[in-house]
Amino acid sequence: MTLDEIYNEIKNSNSFILLTHENPDGDAIGSVCGMAIALKNMGKNNIDICLKEWPENYNFVPGIEMIKKEVNKDNYDMAIVLDCANFERISTIYRDIFEKATTKVQIDHHNKNTMFADYNFVNPASPSCTQILASSFDYLNIEITKDIATCILTGIITDTCGFSTPETTADSFDFASISLSKGINISKIYRESFNKISKARFMIQNLASERMEFLEDGKIAFTYITKNDEKKFGTKTGDLSTIVEIGKNIDGVEVSIFIYERENDYKISVRSNEYIDSSSICLALGGGGHMRAGGVSIQTSLEEAKELVLNETKKYLK
Numbered sequence: 001m002t003l004d005e006i007y008n009e010i011k012n013s014n015s016f017i018l019l020t021h022e023n024p025d026g027d028a029i030g031s032v033c034g035m036a037i038a039l040k041n042m043g044k045n046n047i048d049i050c051l052k053e054w055p056e057n058y059n060f061v062p063g064i065e066m067i068k069k070e071v072n073k074d075n076y077d078m079a080i081v082l083d084c085a086n087f088e089r090i091s092t093i094y095r096d097i098f099e100k101a102t103t104k105v106q107i108d109h110h111n112k113n114t115m116f117a118d119y120n121f122v123n124p125a126s127p128s129c130t131q132i133l134a135s136s137f138d139y140l141n142i143e144i145t146k147d148i149a150t151c152i153l154t155g156i157i158t159d160t161c162g163f164s165t166p167e168t169t170a171d172s173f174d175f176a177s178i179s180l181s182k183g184i185n186i187s188k189i190y191r192e193s194f195n196k197i198s199k200a201r202f203m204i205q206n207l208a209s210e211r212m213e214f215l216e217d218g219k220i221a222f223t224y225i226t227k228n229d230e231k232k233f234g235t236k237t238g239d240l241s242t243i244v245e246i247g248k249n250i251d252g253v254e255v256s257i258f259i260y261e262r263e264n265d266y267k268i269s270v271r272s273n274e275y276i277d278s279s280s281i282c283l284a285l286g287g288g289g290h291m292r293a294g295g296v297s298i299q300t301s302l303e304e305a306k307e308l309v310l311n312e313t314k315k316y317l318k
Contacts, residue, residue, distance in 0.1 A: 003121065003136055003139055003140060005119065006105055006119050006121060007140050009078065009103050009105065009119065010039070010042070010044075010078065011042075013044075013077035013078040013102075013103060014044070014046055014077050015046040015047075015075075015076045015077045015078070016039055016044060016046065016047045016048070016076060016077065016078050016079075016080060017047075017048045017049075017050060017071070017076045017078075017079050017080070017094075017097055017098070017101065018032045018035055018036055018047065018048070018049045018050070018079075018080050018081075018082065019032070019050055019079065019080070019081045019082070019084070019090055019091075019094050019097075019098060020032050020051070020081065020082050020083050020084055020090075021083060021084040021085075021089040021090065022052065022089060022090070022091045023053075023237070023267075024051055024054050024055075024083075025055075025158055025159070025241065026058060026061075026154045026155055026157065026158025026159070026193050027083050027128045027129050027130055027154075027155035027156075027158055027159040028082065028083045028084075028129070028155075029051075029054055029058045029061055029064070029151075029154070029155075030061060030128075030129075030130045030151040030152060030153075030154035030155030030158075031082035031083045031107070031129040031130050031133060031151070031155055032049050032051070032063075032067075032082055033049065033061050033062060033063030033064060033066070033067075033151045034063070034130060034133055034148050034151030034152050034155075035080060035082060035107075035133060036049050036063050036066050037062060037063045037145070037147050037148050037151065038133075038137060038142055038148055041142075041143065041145065041148075042142070047066065048066075048068055048071050048076075049063070049066050049067045049068065050067070050068055050069070050070075050071060050094050050097070051067050051068075051069065051091075052069060052091045052093060052094075053069075053237045054067070054237060054238070055236075055237050055238020055239075055241060056236060056237070056238065057192055057193065057196055057197075057238060058154070058192070058193070058238075060188070060189075060192050061150065061151055061154055062147035062148075062150050062151060063147065063151060070093075071097065074096065074097045074100045075100065076097070076100075076101045076102070077101070077102050077103065078101055078102065078103045078104075078105060079097065079098045079101035079103070079104050079105070080105045080106070080107065081098065081104075081105070081106040081107075081108075081117065082106070082107050082108065082129050082133075083107075083108055083109070083110075083128075083129035083155075084106065084108060084110075085108060085110035085112055085113045085114065085288045085289075086112075086113070086114040086116060086288065087114065087116040103118055103119070104117040104118045104119070105117055105118065105119045105120075105121070106119070106120050106121070106122070107121045107122075107129060107132055107133065107136070108120075108121075108122045108129055108132075109122065109123055109124060109125075109126040109127070109128060109129050109131075109132055109290075110122070110124065110279075110288060110289065110290065111124035111279060111290065111291070112279055112283055112288035112289070121136075125169075126169075127156065127159055127160050127165065127167040127168055127169060127172055128155045128156045128158075128159035128160065128172075129155060129159075130151065130152040130153075130154070130155025130156055130159075131152070131155070131156050131169075131171060131172060131175065133152055133155075134152045134156075134171075134175050135171065144178075146182045146183065146184060149175075149178070149179045149182050149184055150179070150184055150189070152175065152179075153175065153176060153179045153184060153186065153189055154189050154193065156172050156175060156176070157186070157189055157190055157193060158193050158194075159290075160172060161245070162190055162194065163176070165292050166291070166292065167290065167291065167292065194242065197239075198236070198239065200233045200234050200235045200236065200239055201235065201238075201239040203233045204225060204229060204230065204233050204235050204239055204240065204243070205242070205243055205246065207225065207229060207233075208223045208224070208225055208243045208246065208258070209223070209246055211223045211224060212246070212247060214250075214253070215310065216314060216317055218252040218253065219252065219253065219254045219255065219317055220253070220254070220255050220256075220257065220310065220313060220314075220317075221246075221247025221248070221250055221253045221255070221256045221257065222247070222256075222257045222258075222259075222306065222310070223243065223246075223247065223257075223258055223259075224258065224259040224260065224261075224302060224306070225240060225243070225258075225259075225260040225261070226260075226261045226302070227261045227262075227263075230260075240258075240260050243258050243260075243269075244256050244257070244258035244269040244270070244271050245271060247271075248271040248272075248273060253273065254272060254273050254274060254275070254276055254317065255270060255271070255272050255273075255276055255278070255281075255313050255316075255317075256270070256271045256272075257269070257270055257309055257310070257313065259302060259305055259306060259309070261302065262297075264299065265297045265298060265299040265300075266297070266298050266299075266300065266302060266305045267295065267296075267297050268282070268285070268287070268295060268296050268297070268298060268305060268309050269293075269294075269295050270282055270289070270293070270294040270295065270296075270309070270313070271292060271293055272291075272292050272293075273292075275316075275318065276313070276316045276317070277291050277316070278290065278291065278292055278293050278294035279291060279293075279294040280294075280316070281294055281309065281312050281313055281316065282294035282295055282296040284312050285298060285308060285309065285312060286298070296309075
């Protein structure tokens with residue numbers, strides 16, 4: 001599906017709902033907020049961003065004030081889903097709204113995307129969904145304002161872990177350079193996204209570190225957090241988001257695995273360093289992701305979830 005076709009559909013639509021995956025990260029939030037601002041600048045005024053919850057450290061992102069948790073209608077001209085590989089990753093409370101929209105569009109960069117919309121614009125070579133927006137806006141001659149650039153750069157920085165992953169491209173650095181010329185404080189985006197943490201987040205990270213196991217001659221790092229742990233420390237949305245990176249950053253570790261308990265299942269996060277495709281591990285268990293980052297939800301016990309993901313991971317170790 002070409003950008004021109006999607007752009008024509010946008011021009012012919014008046015009401016929009018913007019969605020992304022559950023437990024949104026910086027790329028997801030930057031994508032929906034950046035798209036919302038762009039639509040608003042095009043003269044579109046009936047725009048709703050719907051997120052059930054999001055990490056407070058992203059409250060600096062322009063457009064965050066447009067987010068709603070609930071809407072009172074379900075008859076949008078267009079639903080746009082960003083940074084979401086499959087329909088099941090949309091929060092359940094928004095799925096009916098998406099399906100009832102007259103036109104359904106998705107923009108994404110995951111290599112296991114299921115192409116679930118009417119119009120699917122997917123580029124797995126892009127390190128972030130926001131970087132797709134940057135090139136798309138440029139192609140369509142949509143002005144990338146300072147606010148939009150901040151949204152885009154937030155997504156690029158978070159999904160490349162501060163330009164440190166192999167997926168980072170020359171365009172990533174080019175956009176950072178352009179953003180600097182617009183007066184954007186890149187160090188602030190990095191600090192807010194990665195370094196600024198609450199006491200609860202600090203405590204839960206320490207607990208996860210204390211529980212860290214090193215398996216297969218130190219090639220696998222594993223840890224977990226339960227609902228009782230979160231209740232004890234009073235964690236909020238996003239407080240667990242960087243725990244999986246702790247194991248990844250340890251010398252000799254190829255794969256870091258983090259499992260945390262949710263209301264009805266366990267979420268498994270996988271990160272890899274050199275040669276293992278994290279998304280392949282998670283895809284085998286019903287999830288997906290990127291080369292260096294994957295995730296999957298499993299409705300089983302913690303012990304069974306651990307066994308499943310470890311057995312799958314061991315198949316790829318050298």
